[in-house]
Amino acid sequence: MDAINKTALRAAVLIHEQLSGGTRHALPIYLPDYSWNNIQRLRRQIDRARQRGWHGAAKRLTEDLASAMDDCRRELENAARTLQSCRPEQHASSASDIYRDILALYDEFDEVNIDLDEHTLSVTTDRIVLEYVRLGAFEIRLDWRHLNASPAYRVVALDPNPAARSEDTTHPHVHNQQFCEGEGRTAIQAALAECRLHDFYVLVSQLLHTYGRGSAYVELDNWDGIPCTECGDSIDEDSQYYCDRCGSTLCGSCSISCQGCDNGFCSGCVSPCCHCGQEFCSSCLEDCSECHKRFCTDCLEAGLCQSCHEKQCNKEKEDDPPQNETSKRPAGRSRRSRQRRPAAVPA
């Protein structure tokens, strides 16, 4: 226990020294220099335009001046807000405050780890389960040298169960160990600014235990992969196919290639050619103009399927006129004409 107290005390002193260092009070203040110079330039141009009687130009420049003043005012308001948000002098944590915060972390979390060499203070959450998806425990690791940096901390999955489509997403709101704070951003920043470490870790932990549906890197519904629309198997990001017609998600086994255009489709968006039986999309099938069944272009001739084409040919043969048949007989008298020749009359 004493060892732990000494480490916590040493860490508290180091953190307080970090807070008291020069960088802690070097607030970046951005004044609207560019906007102000722009305002002055526009004002000079307006004066010149009025002197020369260019009233149209003066009117247009006046509108630009109004817009530039709006920009300048917004930038000044932002600078003022930045100054007001940094009030360390009023509620700056003392070394004893920080020490008490660290001790309180041992009651709040399963595990607390102080690494004086790496300048990190870490806590371990319990195992997190969100909507029946087990995400495991997380370590919230703060590097106290970067209290003013963004990000100042990382969220490390200790028993990762990452999203199927992205192994860097270990939590709906954690990607590459970076936590998107969402609703908690302002409060977390305030806690870090005032070095209220207990508040900081509690806030991050509560965020980890909350799921913001609709604003996640990967929604929990798709955590284990997106199901194939046909067979229901989970598909990871690299193995997804899409039906080119209806957009449904497919696995490699269920995606069907159209034999005409080679695009991939689901089973509902392809049909077999009524002659060859191969699968085609609707764009690569045409109706036979006679029977109105669907065929691929290879199985149609002059808009007719083979069967209808043969029927048409046969019909054309039947419709041929008779002379066409006589001319086909071999040359010479017919047997009948020979038979009809009268017998020779004796003298």
Added chain:
Amino acid sequence: MKILLINNDGAGFADYVEVAEGITVEKLFADQIPHGKPQDYLIRVNRQPVPANQALQEGDRVSLTPTKIEGAIA
């Protein structure tokens, strides 16, 4: 009497506020977050969980942290 109040449901800054002597945690919560339910918050006094009827003392540090805070996509 004066206490340090940290309302993490919002801007999250620490402010000294003047409260009535002997005010309970429950009453303070109702005054500060009138539309909230105590069960939806982690309430800590001097970094420790306390019963709702605990009376506050001068200089106490009270933090109110919602249990449901949603993250987002960066």
